Amino acid sequence: MARIIGDRALNARLTRMARGADVTPALVRAAERTRAEYIEKVQQVSPGRTETRYSPRREVTVSAPGSAPNTDTGDLVNNTGAGSFRRNQAEAWSSMGYADDLEFGTHKMAPRPAMQPAFDETKQQALNDIAAALRKDMRNG
Template sequence: MFAVGRGPRDTFRGRMHGYGSSGFWKAVGEGLYECADHVRAEAHRSITAGSQSGKNHKPSAPGQPPNNDTRTLADSGHVVQPGPTEARVVFDAPYADDLEFGTSKMAERPFLRPARDKFRPKALEVLRKRINAALRTE
C-alpha cells in the first residue's frame, strides 16, 4: 500500500476553488482600496511638497502639480468604494478638475494622473500579495 499526497493538480484545484469564495473577493476589494489610498497619498504629497502658503506662495508652472496654498485641494482627497471590487480616488475641491485637466484659459497642472502612473507598477504586487494571502487561509 502507498500513500498519495497532494500533487500539483490538487493544489491548483484548491486554489481555483478559492477564487469563488467570498474571501477572495474581499481580498480583491481590500487590495484595490490599498492601491487607491497609495495613489491618494502620492497625489497629496505632490501637491504639498516644497510649496509655501501665504505671501511666499508661488503658483506652479503649467504641467507641474499645483503648489499648495490653502490646503483645500490637498485635504479634499479621499478614497471611495462604490462597490466591493471598485475603488476610486476623489479630490472634491471645487477646482480640482480644472487643475488636473486645465481650462481654456489655464494649462493643466496634473496631480492625480501622475500619482496613478507612478504607483501602477507596484499595484499588481499589492493585489497579488492580498489575493495569495486570502487563498492560503481558505
C-alpha cells in the same frame, strides 16, 4: 470632482486576475497610497511665477504648466479621499470644485496634473498587492 479610476487595460487585467475573488481591501490600500502620493505632489513646491493674492494678502508661487499645482490655502489636499463604494473597485479623489481644472486644464489654463502622476507612481505596487491577495485567496479557497 477628479477621479482616476485606472486605465482600460489595467481594469481588464484586474478583471481577468480576480475571477470572482474579492480584492477590494488591496484596491483600497492602493487608492489610499495614490491619495498620499497626490498630497505629497501638491505640497511639494513646484517652480513657477510668484503672485500676490488677497484676502488674506500673501505671496504664492503658481506652478508652471505641466507641474503639479502648488498648495495655497490647503483646501485641495484637505478635501481628498480614498475608498470603495463597490466590490473590487476603489478610487482616490479630490472633491474641490477646481480639482478637475487643475488636473486637466481649461481653455484659459494648461493642465497641472497631480492625480494621474500619483496613480502612475503607485500602480505597480497596487498590482503587486492584488496579486498577493489573489494568491492568498487561492490558498484559502
